[in-house]
Amino acid sequence: MAQWEIKNKTFLITGGASGLGAEYAKAFLSEGAKNIVILDINEELGNATTEKLNNQYGQKVSFIKCDCSKEDDITKAFKAVVAQVKQIDVIVNNAGIMNDNPKIWRLASDVNWQGVVSFTMKGLEHMRKDEGGAGGTIINIASTAALTAFECLPVYKGSKTAVLNFSQCIAIPPFFENTGIRVLTFCPGGTDTPLVQNLDVKTYDPKMGAEFAKMVENQDGVNIQKVESCVTAMVEMFKKAGPRTIWVSTNDKPVQDMTELIDGHFKAIENAVEAI
Ligand SMILES: NC(=O)C1=CN([C@@H]2O[C@H](COP(=O)(O)OP(=O)(O)OC[C@H]3O[C@@H](n4cnc5c(N)ncnc54)[C@H](O)[C@@H]3O)[C@@H](O)[C@H]2O)C=CC1
Numbered sequence: 001m002a003q004w005e006i007k008n009k010t011f012l013i014t015g016g017a018s019g020l021g022a023e024y025a026k027a028f029l030s031e032g033a034k035n036i037v038i039l040d041i042n043e044e045l046g047n048a049t050t051e052k053l054n055n056q057y058g059q060k061v062s063f064i065k066c067d068c069s070k071e072d073d074i075t076k077a078f079k080a081v082v083a084q085v086k087q088i089d090v091i092v093n094n095a096g097i098m099n100d101n102p103k104i105w106r107l108a109s110d111v112n113w114q115g116v117v118s119f120t121m122k123g124l125e126h127m128r129k130d131e132g133g134a135g136g137t138i139i140n141i142a143s144t145a146a147l148t149a150f151e152c153l154p155v156y157k158g159s160k161t162a163v164l165n166f167s168q169c170i171a172i173p174p175f176f177e178n179t180g181i182r183v184l185t186f187c188p189g190g191t192d193t194p195l196v197q198n199l200d201v202k203t204y205d206p207k208m209g210a211e212f213a214k215m216v217e218n219q220d221g222v223n224i225q226k227v228e229s230c231v232t233a234m235v236e237m238f239k240k241a242g243p244r245t246i247w248v249s250t251n252d253k254p255v256q257d258m259t260e261l262i263d264g265h266f267k268a269i270e271n272a273v274e275a276i
């Protein structure tokens with residue numbers, strides 16, 4: 001399906017100034033993306049990444065400062081992107097913070113969860129074919145934390161579980177048939193970016209934080225995959241994923257479509273609840 005081609009598509013990537021978001025931008029450009037607009041709170045990194053990508057791929061990338069935890073910023077930035085590119089084909093809701101610290105958890109929740117909902121809503125309005133849009137793809141970044149125990153970071157896990165459930169609910173058939181919008185959920189496992197550093201201060205409990213940091217540092221039952229593995233997985237998923245699907249990229253292994261397994265578990269629980 002032409003819509004699932006990267007070539008000549010315009011992308012909006014939140015949190016694209018650094019980490020995985022910047023690497024997704026690079027990979028989409030190398031696959032022929034027409035334009036990429038990076039939205040990020042970090043202006044310095046955003047401008048530097050934009051300049052670097054433009055030097056390598058031609059003038060295809062622009063940067064707009066946006067704090068994805070703030071509704072006003074999101075509204076302004078989204079309008080600015082539409083004014084600039086006219087048609088957004090793909091939104092990657094990637095901006096995220098992993099920090100359950102009592103002083104930061106609310107900000108982290110706002111970025112990871114409210115930000116994703118807000119951009120998804122705006123994306124639906126802009127893209128939906130049944131209201132004059134051109135269709136498109138919305139990729140919401142969750143995490144394997146949404147699918148595994150990960151008890152040490154309950155706020156982060158909660159936000160990522162919410163992203164996964166929200167994305168699946170909103171895309172229930174005939175959503176794709178009506179709107180032409182493919183909603184995908186991408187769940188990376190631990191991946192080697194700044195997000196997995198300084199873990200000692202990222203949990204709600206300092207003792208647990210120190211243990212968690214040691215566990216990850218010593219690779220004690222924990223594998224942190226390479227950034228390239230996650231980026232390859234993203235590109236492969238983009239090209240082949242059907243609407244309303246959930247994909248996992250972990251342990252440097254090929255990307256896996258886990259929708260059937262996850263839907264099956266939810267259905268089994270639903271049946272058990274209904275049988276009470
Ligand atoms: N690295 C990992 O192990 C995993 C990452 N993820 C998810 O992937 C996404 C990207 O993570 P990484 O690249 O690893 O993180 P990172 O920390 O390396 O990069 C995050 C980017 O988001 C930006 N950002 C932070 N707060 C923002 C805000 N309020 N508004 C706009 N931009 C903001 C940062 O400036 C940075 O450019 C996140 O949603 C994360 O939860 C999911 C699973 C595993």
Ligand SMILES: CCCCCC(=O)/C=C/C=C\C/C=C\C/C=C\CCCC(=O)O
Pocket residue numbers: 098143144145148149150151152153188189190191195196216221222223
């Ligand atoms: C297994 C969940 C991986 C979540 C990936 C993610 O979004 C961020 C990870 C950051 C760092 C650590 C990576 C892997 C840790 C794996 C297991 C630790 C389990 C600890 C616990 O549940 O208490």
